[in-house]
Amino acid sequence: MTAPTGTTGRPLLTEQGETYAGILGIGAYRPKRLVPNAEIVDAIDSSDEWIQQRSGIKTRRFADDSETVVAMSVAASRDALAAAGVDPRQVDCVILATVSHLLQTPSAATAVAHELGTDQAAAFDISAACAGFCHAVALGADLVRGGSARHVLVIGVERLSDITSPTDRGTAFIFADGAGAAVIGPSDTPAIGPVVWGSDGEPKQYDLIRQREDWRDVLVADEPVMPHLTMQGNEVFRWASFSMAKVALQALDRAGVTVDELDCFVPHQANNRITDAMARAMKLPPHVRIARDIVDSGNTSAASIPLALERMIRDGEAKSGDVALLIAFGAGLSYAAQVVTIP
Amino acid sequence: MSTEEIRAALADIVNEVAGVDADDVQLDKSFVDDLDVDSLSMVEVVVEAEEKFGVTIPDDQVKNLKTVGDAVAYIERASSAA
Numbered sequence: 001m002t003a004p005t006g007t008t009g010r011p012l013l014t015e016q017g018e019t020y021a022g023i024l025g026i027g028a029y030r031p032k033r034l035v036p037n038a039e040i041v042d043a044i045d046s047s048d049e050w051i052q053q054r055s056g057i058k059t060r061r062f063a064d065d066s067e068t069v070v071a072m073s074v075a076a077s078r079d080a081l082a083a084a085g086v087d088p089r090q091v092d093c094v095i096l097a098t099v100s101h102l103l104q105t106p107s108a109a110t111a112v113a114h115e116l117g118t119d120q121a122a123a124f125d126i127s128a129a130c131a132g133f134c135h136a137v138a139l140g141a142d143l144v145r146g147g148s149a150r151h152v153l154v155i156g157v158e159r160l161s162d163i164t165s166p167t168d169r170g171t172a173f174i175f176a177d178g179a180g181a182a183v184i185g186p187s188d189t190p191a192i193g194p195v196v197w198g199s200d201g202e203p204k205q206y207d208l209i210r211q212r213e214d215w216r217d218v219l220v221a222d223e224p225v226m227p228h229l230t231m232q233g234n235e236v237f238r239w240a241s242f243s244m245a246k247v248a249l250q251a252l253d254r255a256g257v258t259v260d261e262l263d264c265f266v267p268h269q270a271n272n273r274i275t276d277a278m279a280r281a282m283k284l285p286p287h288v289r290i291a292r293d294i295v296d297s298g299n300t301s302a303a304s305i306p307l308a309l310e311r312m313i314r315d316g317e318a319k320s321g322d323v324a325l326l327i328a329f330g331a332g333l334s335y336a337a338q339v340v341t342i343p
Numbered sequence: 344m345s346t347e348e349i350r351a352a353l354a355d356i357v358n359e360v361a362g363v364d365a366d367d368v369q370l371d372k373s374f375v376d377d378l379d380v381d382s383l384s385m386v387e388v389v390v391e392a393e394e395k396f397g398v399t400i401p402d403d404q405v406k407n408l409k410t411v412g413d414a415v416a417y418i419e420r421a422s423s424a425a
Contacts, residue, residue: 234382234383234402238386238389241386241390242390277387280359
């Protein structure tokens with residue numbers, strides 16, 4: 001009788017990934033209802049002029065009951081897949097970034113993967129607030145290069161109107177709704193640069209942008225109200241404008257791109273004043289086209305960068321082959337930046 | 344640096360950030376009421392001043408800097424303490 005022999009020490013088979021990854025297509029879904037500042041001002045005792053001066057925002061879009069997180073994601077994804085020329089059955093993984101899918105489980109991504117008609121693609125949500133899309137792009141690129149997936153659909157989607165108090169002077173005029181998506185897949189050349197990312201969960205920073213109360217506290221209150229987002233604007237402005245300008249420059253450096261070689265700057269559409277301050281701190285030359293989608297989309301958190309990219313491509317401000325710097329930052333605090341080539 | 348040198352350097356920063364004529368940035372001027380520098384621009388001025396003068400101006404101190412003179416005095420105190 002022969003004793004069974006184990007396999008201790010035997011190397012396993014492994015994946016062989018793509019050499020390079022790139023964004024193959026971008027898509028967007030903008031909710032139908034346009035909400036001008038005039039609709040916002042009374043509840044916060046403000047004015048159209050003050051909101052524009054403070055943020056650059058003129059209008060934003062709020063989703064209706066039919067424009068759910070899943071529905072908006074599916075629409076943006078179809079747009080991105082069409083732009084990329086990729087069939088849903090080729091998608092191996094769906095990564096959905098959001099903080100406003102109010103059903104805790106299951107993830108929104110699995111429903112999106114099903115509705116799109118993927119072949120039971122892997123699907124999961126990530127929570128990195130306004131930085132979510134750039135986190136998802138970093139993950140997607142690594143999945144393609146690592147061999148776990150050949151095509152990854154990354155989505156940033158929010159219905160922030162559900163979790164924003166209309167009477168909060170610090171946030172009511174800022175936050176809005178929408179969805180953007182990108183297809184990441186194999187590329188002949190390096191088209192997604194190294195990610196520069198990180199977090200600062202030190203208690204003071206952790207509280208700068210947050211859901212005000214824990215759900216458990218809300219549910220035992222005498223009059224339960226939706227736990228809304230709060231933001232300490234000036235502190236966030238300081239962090240975003242200056243610390244994030246340094247991160248953005250690091251991402252350029254890691255990709256081997258100088259500010260003079262940059263074509264497009266696409267920061268998270270947090271506030272036009274932050275965008276202005278970052279551009280000044282980075283000393284961006286005047287030829288760099290800067291995303292300004294916030295003016296009529298508001299701050300859509302995880303959705304803002306793909307929405308802004310889609311707009312720039314549609315308007316001819318970003319052309320195929322252009323080099324674009326993406327940087328997203330928000331609650332956590334968390335941030336991620338990378339240089340990409342426009343598909 | 345003398346008080347006047349600090350004022351002049353601060354005036355250049357206010358000019359760069361908020362487009363205010365540097366000659367208007369005098370010690371008795373209020374940032375908000377006279378120079379139309381709002382709270383976000385003030386944050387930018389403070390961060391630029393921190394780099395320029397090598398001092399730290401915490402967020403909770405910024406609201407006390409109502410006039411150009413307040414800011415110059417704060418920078419003088421902070422730099423002599425350093």
